[in-house]
Amino acid sequence: MTDRGLDRRDFLRLGLVAGPAALVAACGWDGGDLIRPKLNAISRINDWVGEHVLLSSSRPAPTYPASARSGTMPSYFISDTTPLPPDPAAWALEVGGLVRKPTRFTQPMLEALPSLSYTVKHHCVEGWTAIASWAGVPVSTVVAMVEPLPAAQYIRFDSFDRNYYNGWDLKSAMHPQTILAYAHNDQPLRPDHGAPLRVYSPIKLGYKLTKYLTRMTFTAERPGGYWEDQGYPWLGGL
């Protein structure tokens, strides 16, 4: 063995370190069938920490003056063309599941409820941001009206954008800035932004904000989500 060099054992040890590193770095690997479930499991832990340690039920997201609005506010949907309600006149939001008073909210009913408006920063999971104004009914107002049963732990939001849906924790849904929005930048919500009604909240990533709402269902089991089922963080909390 030389003093300065490496002996064979050292190279073997180096190989033990470098081998997995090279494997992991290779070819955009998503973990394969062996590791992907483990990554999902860790993602669940991160959701738990995000919801129970980091998330405040009342801390508001920073708000901005209307003059800070971004010039562009991208809009995404999964249908091939802008989704439109099958029968706009008959549209209503069905709120049900584990509640005492299942209710069908028509547009005039929602617009008659006290509304909240704010200008906030939108965070997309892709990494971009945009500032915009939104107005609508706090989810907490609707929750109080339907009276959830003690077993209700989650809310599932369904849409008419093909099969797009999201599952929410109650804590985020009850956050004072989480609303059912019907207006965007002082105008009625446009079809490309989720008309007639969408979820909006500055405390979650954009993909959690269900557009084209049809149903709000209280559940005991954790609902998944369109992107969440494909590997995006379930909580998506900011």
Next chain:
Amino acid sequence: MTSSTLPPVENAESPDAPALVKRHHGLVRVAHWLNAIVLLGMIASGLQIYQAFPHFGQKGKVYPVPNPFDSGHFPSGFPEWARLGGWLAGGLQWHFALAWPFVLTGLIYLAFLVFTGEWKALLFRPRDVKPAIAMQLYYLRLRKEHPPQGKHNALQKAAYTFIVVLGALSAITGFAIYKPVQLAWLTRLLGGYELARYWHFLAVWIFIGFTLLHVALVFLVDPASLRAMLTGWYRGRFPSHD
């Protein structure tokens, strides 16, 4: 190989057969190599995430920060071999999973340094400024003799202190863009979400630069230190351990 260009230090016990000394505790060695692997995965998954929006700033309002990797003049993006996760969700999963060992290894390592007093051999302090200049002059061939040193010379102390700070800054900027609402005070402190994301990205290139220099110096100046980081035992030019 190095003795021809860099003479052995005078305080070495015997230039012909340097003493075999225990240099790195097992915990330090495990932390070092674990960190090397985890950081590689963090960077590769981070590049995958970056690819989803290869700019800094708001949508349609790119900030005037230097970024050679803006897709405007880097349309090819990072090659597949440099990315981990396959797509955005996969990149996020890897990144947020590896963040745990990255932060925990760092904290355990720092706690070890504090409890054992090893930090004294690593932390760059004001009194290290002069020896650092002497060391730099030696590397620039403006000084003949290698300045006397303990376990690490003053420039090494500067480097190893800096890299711990960089690791902490990576974690801090990472948290600022992970939870910009719950940790709004932190995000604001870093100049807002968009800038925090930029600092986080900048740290990657400093890590890569550090690693290249670090590995080059190991082989050029003190190859025996590689064996020390693998086995814990060191037999080389700098046997003192103060």
